[in-house]
Amino acid sequence: MEFYRELNSFTVYKNDSNRLASDYTYKYALPFERIEDPEAITVFLQMNWMHTLTISVLYYAIVRGMERYLKDRPAFSLKAPLQLWNGALAVFSILGFVRFSEDLFLSLYNHGVYRSICYSVHPNDVAAFWSLLFAISKIVELGDTLFIVLRKKPLIFLHYYHHAAVLIYTVHSGAEHTAPGRAFISMNYLAHSFMYTYYAVAAAGVRVPRWISMTVTTIQTTQMLAGVGISIAVYRIKSIYDWPCQQSYPNLYLAFLIYFTFAVLFIQFFYNAYFARKSAAKAKKIE
Template identity: 30%
Template sequence: MVDQSQLVFPVYLYDYFAKGYEAASGIPAASFTYIRGVTPLSTNLEAFSLMVVYLTIIFGGQWVMKNFKPIRANLLFQVHNFFLTIVSLGLLLLFVEQVYPMYRDHGLLFTICSDDAWTQKLELLYYLNYLTKYYELVDTVFLVLRKKKLEFLHYYHHSLTMILCFTQLNGRTSVSYVPITLNLLVHVFMYYYYWRASCGVRIWWKKYLTLLQITQFIIDLGFVYFCTYTYFAATYYQFLPNMGACAGTESSALFGCLLLSSYLLLFLQFFGKTYTKPAPAVKKVQ
């Protein structure tokens, strides 16, 4: 039983989530343990094979759809986006409920660097968030069916975010909650936008959604660069100022830094191309 004074929200949401999880899986939430090679989708072969399947389906689908008219599937599209809005919001609240008490009691450094910040409850939430990345690949299927242009940024981001979550889950990086919660916040607004737009509602803040995504990556990089730096400084270069080692494997930390950096650059490029109009040419006076 959770102490009422320690509650983040009026009720302890995880209790309700745990009941739903057990009803759906037949396994108590408290018994979940992520074991590489045992837990579904926990091996390199599974993750990378499904990424190849995804790319094959979307590009093969584009080739097939050349001979057909666009398929709107509007109702399915609406249900898909509404479902992801609710799932993203639910996971976001569950993460906040688990992380905030650690931050309140032990401070920010503990939450992003301590091995003890990787709890069993958070591990289950990390795993479920990872699984949602596979379902989110359906976004691209709708684009293919509607014969929309597939931007490199779209399929690069979708396929590799799945791999990013996979590597951080295996690497047990405590700082994972930062990019995950920010990503979930963005997805609440993003899938809400797509849901309402597909219902015929005119949404005026699409530009600001992209700005929110860019802000997300800037904050992400501030945290992951810090954690990676202090880990390597404390481990190999003790003469450098540092805050001690951080939880997680070196490969997962470096991959996270590189991939999130590429996301920021690509989203900045997309924003410039989409929302920045070139200055009108000035006519020379003869």
């Protein structure tokens, strides 16, 4: 029996025993939380994941073009749309975390770390549905940048690099059913639950204490450091212990690159936002 076939260096999974996937079934699954044809979705991602590079280039070009166009024009307020945007993404992220991470937490509890980071989600179950929505959300979230540009707020390199890199890696990982995605997606849903809730409250005009914004940035930075740690663990599992793990080396190296650069950039952002600025203010006060 043919268990799998290769296509563009990825694996299209059928009803095989070679696929390392969770066997967890959600007890309370809503009728729509199911992918009817996971193989078709997988083939589509394998054939088209590289177009995320095209989307990222267009995204950057549009952002820069809009900045030039608005240079000598007044900024838009967009208070109500921004509240709605961040509120909707906050609700989506919370729901995504609650529904998707159930699979990861129970896997950690019942099977330990190895199966939790080396076995992918079941392609027909709830977690696969929310992982697909997660990938789609990475395109939607590019709209964050439009609000920054239209309101003429400072746009730092970390912002658009983060959006583009996450989009590319997420779709590439979906194309090969990357197992550590169970942890990566759960962490991102959780971080975005806090982040977009914070943004929604701030957009409503509520004065948010400084420690809350520091907490949000700390959660984001911790997510990146955890991503590096998980990638190191997978590398050891594959290269030292030679155990099977549902992640290719190219995808693993890409994870290393992205999470390491994210960690460095977020630590730098955290320092500049909460310590360097404070030191500069003190120095100015002394003068």
